[in-house]
Amino acid sequence: MKRALYLCLLLLGLQVQGERKSNLDNEQQQQKIPHSPEDHSHTEGENSAHVKIAPSNVDFAFRFYKQVREEAGNKNIFFSPLSISTAFAMLSLGARSNTLSQLHKGLAFNLTEMEEQEIHEGFQRVLQLLNDPHREVQLSMGNALFVDDRLKVLQKFSDDVTNFYYSEAISSNFQNSSKATKEINNYIETKTHGKIVDLLQSLGPGTVMVLVNYIFFKGYWETPFNELNTRDDDFWLNAKNSVKVKMMHQNKHFNIHRDEKFSCWVVEIPYKGNAVALFVLPDEGTMKQVEDALIKETVSNWMQSLEKRKIYLDLPKFSISAFYDIKSLLEKMGVTEVFSDQADLSGVAGKTGLTVSKAIHKAVVDVRENGTEAAAATVVELMLMSAGPASPPPLHIKFNRSFLMMIIDKTTLNILFMGKIVNPVAKED
Template sequence: MQLFGFLSLLAVQAAVLSLNIHDDTISEFAVKVYHELRATKEDENILFSPLSIAIAVGMVELGARGASLKEIRHALGYDKLKNGEEFSLLKDLSSMMTAQEKHYVLSIANSLYLQNGFHISDKFIQLMKKYFKAEVENVDFSQGSTVADHINAWVENHTNNRVQNLFSSEDFTELTKLALVNAIYFKGNWKSQFRPENTRTFSFTKDDESEVQIPMMYQKGEFYYGEFTDGSNEAGGVYQVLEMPYEGDELSLMLLLSRQEVLLATLEPLVKASLIDEWANSVKKQKVEVYLPRFKVEETVDLKDVLSRLGIVEIFSRQADLSAISENKDLCVDKAVHKSYLEINEEGSEAAAASGMIANSRMAVLYPQVIFDHPFFFLIRNRRTACIVFMGRVMHPEALSSGGHDFEEL
């Protein structure tokens, strides 16, 4: 059995960029992936980029035919598009994402590695370059250690060294024929930055009622804020939604926070693409006091497992039809991995040591307070297109803290 592997990589600092593929396609796909992940990560942090996954799967789809192609198109919500239209949309998406923008740094890179002597379709290579601007390089996968070091260097170069040592020599064998790699890197700053001197140690109460100490940022400023109810009190009644723009106003971090006594798991089943649109359309700009943990996280997701549960099964089996890549009938996907990196801090860079005090006026509140001192859900979206490209939740911030400084306790 000849094997075919691809990986989806993401390195992000402070924020990520999003753009629209088609209507709510990416948003709906993001929600589907999120619910699959939370089904297996009962009490764990979650982080992923549906945009990166869509690009990586799109490269595989380009070579799929028959039932293999049908499964991919259905799982990603492309059924409503004409056959092949998604490739033009992905191309436009990538082009818009990498357009010159003074408010952030963004790059997307795709690479195709081929086993020496293994023949693939010239048309497939042409389409890979046309739609994904993929670099094409011949390697010897039987030299696992050498190939791993070589591709790792490419990954590091395209992620500002945020993703390192991704591959090991065991990831490649003489059976490996192709590897597809997608890397996205973004760095941006808040429109209204947190002042490092206002960051303090705060208590964070987890769902099991245990407490941990974390660095908590603070600011009072104008943000988009709203209070919502599930309508049935099943999720504990009212919950808060906060949207914080990044420089340029195009991108924002949207956060959902339940009441202190309500478990996040009670609220999560409500999350749907249509409800996210409702939050975005309903929040109003007003002065808000925000307490937000400073953290960074790097997560690896087994895409083979997630995609299989979404209905993409055949490409991982002996029945795989990847005949648009090669006439070889034994070609199938062996490995599918998504790796993401996100950092949230005061200004998009490492925070400095702090001094000073924050007035903790919980008893006399002049403005709405949003205090993320218990588990919360978040997403990063394009405010113009409403496309979600980053989604996750924070259950254990002590595992994510960017650390490095000592702060006074509140």
């Protein structure tokens, strides 16, 4: 009988409210993830675990973006690279031989530069930092492993998932598929505060394990947009066609950068706390050029070149979603064996012949006057075999055409979410 293993990864941010309310204390305590104050991260140095894995996670983010772009056509793009990296890093704990090597390479980890142990210690540290209750940006991340009584999970895999990823074990009866599906969906709905409902429609035949990972993000702009200044405006889909959007407006000092080489404006909008949103506006007709330039060195240069300057900023309110077949995308990125009959996942439950048969990802983002709401979900199923003179008025940067967006957590140095907004009012799923 075929056996299947699902991994489900969720990233979530709740709707931003006018006043900050913290009702997450109990949930964060339930996660039982050790943490240290946020500012400790600044003194850990370049050799700290999360700093070592950050370049690989950023590399993966941009590689994956470029793969998605090839198939997205003229649709919005939005996903959580940290979600996908974490899911497959966890899976790699049970991978062996060439399957493991392909996963490392696909996730942009070079074992000549760091040891395998350091990869998992890096994600362990990311979890600790994201779950720090002292942060002004509210973030929490956790994992759960739903295991059928029939599956004998190896003790080492169970210990490693618990140690590095703080996964809680939940016993389930997958022979009662509808009950198990409801149990998992209820867990996900609770952890995401009702933002992701009925993610799993059903469980495949022989499913014996489901792994759930979620991240909660709730960010408030350091300086909110005034709702009274939001007005209807045109957002141009191309040279001839436009749609009406609610355009937010601010007239203040922002960190900005003009990249003449790649013909784009970069605007950083800070959240309260140690996270920022980076908005990139290519000049007309230069989006592909900017996308091609997306590597960690380019973005690092943007971040280092930011200068505070007073501007007129127009940014649309938008709420978009996107859905991806991760299996197909990763196969095109060279991660093939884990999805085949040659997969070696013997570190999970011995020689049971598990293979990944399905991997999907869903992400949602909502940007408004007070801040940002973002959510994402990944499901993986495994089965058996230029500043001018000072005198002119402030520069006007108007995001009224396709632009890029990244939500960056400066504490862990990770890109939590990224995407391309082509049509702010499109309802894609």
